[in-house]
Amino acid sequence: MSEFTSESSTRTEFTVQGIPVSAIAAEHGTPCYVYDGAELAARMRAVRTALYPGLEVFYSLKANPNISICALLHENGARAEVSSLAELHTALRAGVAPEDILFLGPGKSEAELRACLETGIHAIICESFGELDRISALAAESGVTARVVLRVNPDFAVKGSGLTMGGKPRQFGIDAAQLFEAEPLTRAHVRLIGVQVYMGTRILAEEPIAENTRRILDLAQRLARHHRFELELVDIGGGLGVAYFEKETDLDLDVLAGLLNPLLEKFAADHPGTRLVMELGRYLTATAGLYVTRVEYVKTSNGERFAVTDGGTNHHMAAVGIGSFVKRNFPMRVLGAAEDAATEPWNVTGPLCTPNDTIGKKVALPAVEPGDLIGVLRSGAYGPSASPVHFLSHGHPAEVLVHEGRAHLIREADGVEDLLGKQRLLIDKTH
């Protein structure tokens, strides 16, 4: 994504691979998400170039479940980590081989577990003793042996992340202490093959990632010894963040590599043949996405300016920000405004009938007029799929992927029938 000032005017065109976003908005309508395929590929390439080559990158589809996003990342070397039936089939249809898929999640249904066994994915990441029993029973029914990775709720947590998981009562994984107290786990139709730990999301410090990894590798070895299985896979989690807000800085991949690679190299030397896995969602997709809305109205209220747009938190809940005290804004632009235009504070709000539908509070923007496009940058992760898209019945927005210099619609916007078609009218007075 880039901005350039054209010679003939004071406007700065905002483009993706040379295509003006205004043209994409005109063709596909607003609100919409625009993704830069080159950026997605570059993120994968950067990770694979910087980090230990034996480390396999699994894309966590929950960050952005669009099948074309998944396929593009896969084309650039990503495997898949899925957490629902539809995510599993998304990965398969996107071309990911079953042996490069892991299924994870605290509440897997029988149908989901059966699908894991039937499709022959590499492993189920098991999150409780009860689930282990269920996996074994279902595998027995199907006459197969299930490959299972134990998800561990570790007894350590190294700070430096937005949301830490370790060392707390959690529905995720099995407490490390319980695993060490238990007798060696044996289930007739289960083969334990590995250990997974996920420490949290939005981690923006390199050292805690390396320190967590060091502890996870150690924990995995001790658990495998205790439960007497061969360590065929260690999933060190991920949760690498991107900077959204003021005073945040992006991770430095080279610094991370400097800390992480020696640990992974040493482990790999001691355990040849063990698959080493990192799970990444946000880190791969966030920077590639732009949420584009059109300003419907501008107004003032009690001395503050409001730009009321056609899309809001129904598509981009994350932009509500975190931290209840001061609202922190995602990076935002008036697309097409001159780069040196004077700015003033604007509240950017959406179409919902709730004051919470505020995408930006007192954002410094140039003068805004109805018809202008406002773009929210770094919006490629946890967008519509993590937002209340049905609130006020607006539905899912269109998604456009710019791939090799062309804009492709990769998801149609919902229309009225998409929203009404699944409802049943009980009292029909129309005939």
Ligand SMILES: *Cc1c(COP(=O)(O)O)cnc(C)c1O
């Ligand atoms: C959500 C989640 C991910 C992806 O997290 P990001 O911060 O988007 O990279 C990976 N693994 C697990 C277990 C998760 O719950």
